[in-house]
Amino acid sequence: MNYSPLILSLKTATIATFIVFVTGVVLARLISRNSFRGKSIIEAIILLPLVLPPTVVGFGLLYIFGKNGFIGRLLLDWFDFQIVFTWYAVVIAAVVVSFPLMYQSASAAFRQYDPNIENAAYTMGASKWRVFWTISFPLAWPGLLAGLVLSFARALGEFGATLMLAGYIPNVTDTIPLAIYFAVESGNLEAAKFWVIIIVALGFSAILWLNWWSKRNMMRHVQK
Amino acid sequence: MLIVEIQKRLPHFELDVKFSVANEIVVLFGPSGSGKTTILNCIAGISKPAAGIIRLNDTILFENKKVFVPIQKRNIGYVFQDYALFPHMTVWKNIAYGMQNESFVKNLMKELRIEHLRDKYPSEISGGEKQRVAIARAIATEPDALLLDEPFSALDNQTRVKGHEELLRIHKLWRIPIILVTHHLEEAKKLGNRILYLHEGKICDSEMNVNLIQS
Numbered sequence: 001m002n003y004s005p006l007i008l009s010l011k012t013a014t015i016a017t018f019i020v021f022v023t024g025v026v027l028a029r030l031i032s033r034n035s036f037r038g039k040s041i042i043e044a045i046i047l048l049p050l051v052l053p054p055t056v057v058g059f060g061l062l063y064i065f066g067k068n069g070f071i072g073r074l075l076l077d078w079f080d081f082q083i084v085f086t087w088y089a090v091v092i093a094a095v096v097v098s099f100p101l102m103y104q105s106a107s108a109a110f111r112q113y114d115p116n117i118e119n120a121a122y123t124m125g126a127s128k129w130r131v132f133w134t135i136s137f138p139l140a141w142p143g144l145l146a147g148l149v150l151s152f153a154r155a156l157g158e159f160g161a162t163l164m165l166a167g168y169i170p171n172v173t174d175t176i177p178l179a180i181y182f183a184v185e186s187g188n189l190e191a192a193k194f195w196v197i198i199i200v201a202l203g204f205s206a207i208l209w210l211n212w213w214s215k216r217n218m219m220r221h222v223q224k
Numbered sequence: 225m226l227i228v229e230i231q232k233r234l235p236h237f238e239l240d241v242k243f244s245v246a247n248e249i250v251v252l253f254g255p256s257g258s259g260k261t262t263i264l265n266c267i268a269g270i271s272k273p274a275a276g277i278i279r280l281n282d283t284i285l286f287e288n289k290k291v292f293v294p295i296q297k298r299n300i301g302y303v304f305q306d307y308a309l310f311p312h313m314t315v316w317k318n319i320a321y322g323m324q325n326e327s328f329v330k331n332l333m334k335e336l337r338i339e340h341l342r343d344k345y346p347s348e349i350s351g352g353e354k355q356r357v358a359i360a361r362a363i364a365t366e367p368d369a370l371l372l373d374e375p376f377s378a379l380d381n382q383t384r385v386k387g388h389e390e391l392l393r394i395h396k397l398w399r400i401p402i403i404l405v406t407h408h409l410e411e412a413k414k415l416g417n418r419i420l421y422l423h424e425g426k427i428c429d430s431e432m433n434v435n436l437i438q439s
Contacts, residue, residue: 116308119270122295123302124322124365134321138312 004171005179005195012087012175013155016094020151024102025144029136032107033115050100054160057096061165065092089166090173094155102151109143110136142217149210153203226369226401229276230266234259239273239425245369245401249391251416252405259425260405261305264371267403268302269295280368280401301362301370305377307354309346315357316342322365329364335397336360336390352383356390363394369401376411388414 027046031039049057065072065083075081083089117139121131137144159177166173168182176199183192226245231238239259243250252260265271267278269285269292278286280300285293310318315338323329333339336356341349349357355375362370372391376384388411395402406412412419421429 113311114306114308116304116306117310119268119295120302120304120308120361121310121321122270123268123298123300124361125296125299126322127296135310 001191001194002171005174005176006198008087008090008172008174009156009176009199012090012094013152016091016098016155017148017152019091019095020099020102020155021144021148024099024147024151025106025137028103028106029110029132032110046103047100049097050104054097054158055164058093058161058164061089061093061096061161065089065165084165085167085169085173087166087173090162090175093161093165094158097158097161098151098154101154102147105143105147105150106140109140109147112143113139142214146210146214149206153206156199156202225279225281226267226403227277227279228263228267230263230273230278231275232262232266232271232273234262234425237424239263241420241422241425241427243420243427243430245403247399247401248417249395249402249404249415251412251419252403252422253407253409253412253416253419254422255407258422260422261373263422264302264373264403264405267369268300268371269293269298299365299368301365301367303355303358303362303370303372303375305373305375307346307358307375309354309357309361311346314343314345315349318346318357319361319364321361324364324366328366329360332360332363332394332397335393351378352387355379355383355387359391359394363398366398367400369403370398372402372404374405374407377406377408384411391415 031042062084063069065075067073067076067082067084072083075083083092118131118135121135126134156175157177158175159181162173162175163178163181168174168178174182176195180192180195180199183189183195228244229242231240233239236257237259239262241259241263252263254260262271266273266276266286272292273286275288276286277284277288280298283293284291285298310321313321319329319333320326330339333342336359338353338356338360341353341357346354346357355378358375359372375391376387379387391402391404392415404412404415406415417432419431420427421431
């Protein structure tokens with residue numbers, strides 16, 4: 001049994017989730033609490049991949065990163081490097097589709113506590129940085145963690161955009177969802193079943209753990 | 225001396241006030257929605273007036289479009305309406321967050337009878353205790369002025385009366401300009417050296433509290 005789909009899926013989903021977490025938290029913190037012109041449009045663009053079919057997202061990514069795409073052409077000319085059909089493409093596709101989930105969770109997380117708590121910290125002379133690390137981030141953490149787990153699950157399960165940008169290349173871009181599809185296509189139902197069980201187990205444990213952790217967190221607050 | 229001149233467009237009216245506060249307690253009295261909290265927020269630097277001047281002692285904190293000192297640098301203590309205590313920190317960590325001098329703070333906690341609460345979390349203490357912790361936290365930074373937004377409104381009568389006495393006692397210990405917002409007339413008359421009556425963003429009357437007995 002070739003375990004490359006498992007290793008590749010975990011590697012790309014972890015890297016994508018890390019990127020999405022950092023950028024999602026920063027952007028959500030900057031945007032969600034302030035009002036400015038064009039905010040709704042920017043948020044609509046950020047959330048678009050949530051409502052579009054993954055093939056549309058894949059098409060858009062090909063348009064940008066493909067051989068003739070804006071960034072694709074730059075990379076080819078300057079570094080003789082192509083992103084399509086590599087594991088980087090898998091990461092990019094995963095980032096784009098899971099980012100809206102992280103952004104939404106983080107926005108909600110930063111909005112669910114009283115903004116005067118941060119203001120109080122500012123009146124005590126704390127810098128923006130100190131307020132973020134000692135107040136905003138700890139208070140938002142439960143929501144951020146939920147976003148992290150959901151983003152990881154989404155990144156792990158991405159299929160359409162990955163197929164279009166990264167293709168299906170055994171041992172290079174064969175993530176678990178792609179492996180399942182092509183196993184079924186080629187009649188290898190045993191392999192398909194195996195990967196289905198693996199990914200269901202991963203997704204199920206993630207949700208179960210998150211539910212358990214949320215309950216425990218709530219109990220701690222109630223007790224406190 | 226705190227000098228305040230603020231003009232700001234609010235949803236239903238134009239806020240336009242001008243007043244000063246020496247080392248006394250000035251009460252901003254008025255119905256909900258008359259602009260009292262906005263005034264405090266402008267003084268603290270949380271909101272920005274459209275025009276005016278805010279000066280604390282020799283420092284200009286705000287002047288039209290020319291000067292805007294950020295909240296962190298104003299050294300103005302603020303007790304928010306819901307206290308805004310840090311729920312994930314103990315009482316001691318809340319108070320020590322902006323603390324300047326540990327022995328001063330320990331003495332303050334003794335004055336406010338909250339020493340025994342130092343290892344408790346905000347969710348474990350009563351409303352009256354939260355209010356005293358919020359005041360201690362604001363004064364621990366040794367501010368040059370203190371703002372209080374309806375600090376007693378959530379308390380029962382007995383606790384409220386105790387709170388009044390504590391504030392007057394603290395003011396003796398730490399003589400700075402204090403602005404107190406309330407819509408409770410009895411409280412205004414008990415605590416304020418001067419009362420400014422606010423209606424739809426304008427000061428429509430002011431009163432020297434000749435009945436206030438400083439014990």
